[in-house]
Structure formats: C-alpha cells, structure tokens
Amino acid sequence: MFSIKILVVFYSRSGRTKKVAEAISDILKCDKEEIFDTKSREGILGFLSAGSDANLRRLTTIKEIKNTPSLYDLLIIGTPIWSSNISTPIRTYLSLYKEDFEKVAFFCNRLGSDSKKVFVGMKNLSQKTPLALLELTSREVARDQYMQKVKEFIKNLKEELKK
Numbered sequence: 001m002f003s004i005k006i007l008v009v010f011y012s013r014s015g016r017t018k019k020v021a022e023a024i025s026d027i028l029k030c031d032k033e034e035i036f037d038t039k040s041r042e043g044i045l046g047f048l049s050a051g052s053d054a055n056l057r058r059l060t061t062i063k064e065i066k067n068t069p070s071l072y073d074l075l076i077i078g079t080p081i082w083s084s085n086i087s088t089p090i091r092t093y094l095s096l097y098k099e100d101f102e103k104v105a106f107f108c109n110r111l112g113s114d115s116k117k118v119f120v121g122m123k124n125l126s127q128k129t130p131l132a133l134l135e136l137t138s139r140e141v142a143r144d145q146y147m148q149k150v151k152e153f154i155k156n157l158k159e160e161l162k163k
C-alpha cells in the first residue's frame with residue numbers, strides 16, 4: 001500500500017492494543033514490534049504497579065527489540081492509556097529509541113480518558129510531531145467496531161505522507 005518501510009510498535013497488557021496493531025499492520029502489510037515488559041503486569045499487583053509506574057512516569061526494562069527502528073521510514077506507535085498517561089513500556093521505548101526514527105504516527109486505547117494528554121506526552125517525549133493520530137475505546141475494540149477508524153487513520157497518514 002505504501003512504498004516506504006513501516007514498523008508498527010505497540011505494547012498491550014490485555015490484547016486490545018495488539019488487536020488494533022495487527023489490523024494496521026495487516027492493511028499496510030508491514031512489520032510489527034510487540035514490546036514486552038520484564039516487570040510482570042499480571043493480576044491485581046501488576047495492575048497496581050502499572051498504574052503507579054505510569055502515573056509517576058517511571059521507566060521499566062523492556063525485552064530486547066527485534067526490529068531496528070532506524071531501518072524504517074515511519075513508525076506507528078501504539079499504547080494503552082494507564083493512569084491518564086503513556087503506558088510505561090511505551091514510555092521506555094520512546095525514551096530509548098527516539099533518536100532512531102523520524103516520521104511517526106500514534107494510536108492509543110483507553111476506557112474513557114481523554115487521549116490528548118497522552119498524545120502530547122508522546123510528541124514531547126519523541127520530539128516529533130505525529131503525522132496522524134488514532135484513538136479507540138476498549139468497547140470499540142471489544143465489539144469489533146474499530147475498522148472504520150483504522151481505515152480513516154491510514155487514509156490520513158497517506159495524505160500526510162504525500163505532502
């Protein structure tokens with residue numbers, strides 16, 4: 001679909017962001033990089049640590065990545081919202097690799113929080129203005145009502161890349 005090399009980077013604790021990442025990479029027929037946290041985020045203790053780490057904007061140790069970001073022309077980076085913030089694994093990825101990519105687009109998954117703060121956080125952390133943004137709710141993803149928004153996001157991205 002695009003003649004450039006694209007990588008979809010995402011973290012997903014409970015599968016929703018992963019579902020959206022897969023839909024995007026299926027349409028674009030591009031590579032994807034799932035980020036894994038070495039700190040367990042499972043169960044109630046994992047939930048609580050995720051909430052406080054995100055709230056305090058802490059970093060974590062993520063598992064070794066498989067794809068070198070600098071080999072791609074565009075990174076599409078997706079995160080769930082945790083405590084109205086970027087999830088800790090994606091905050092860590094952005095902190096570690098922000099120098100290794102240029103063009104970006106962002107997407108996020110949330111229950112109900114405003115995504116603006118998260119997108120501004122991602123923009124500031126990466127020091128890059130995203131070409132397109134996509135926000136989805138857990139409900140939309142659970143009910144498979146997200147494809148239209150995914151397609152619009154890709155359309156917007158395509159338009160921006162033409163400029």
Ligand SMILES: Cc1cc2nc3c(=O)[nH]c(=O)nc-3n(C[C@H](O)[C@H](O)[C@H](O)COP(=O)(O)O)c2cc1C
Pocket residue numbers: 011012013014015016017018047048050051080081082083084085109110111112113114137138
């Ligand atoms: C620790 C934690 C904190 C969360 N905080 C928020 C929040 O502040 N606002 C919100 O809208 N959703 C919040 N959520 C909900 C997730 O963003 C939402 O369920 C998302 O779809 C999960 O994506 P995932 O399945 O890819 O992990 C939180 C979830 C977790 C685990």
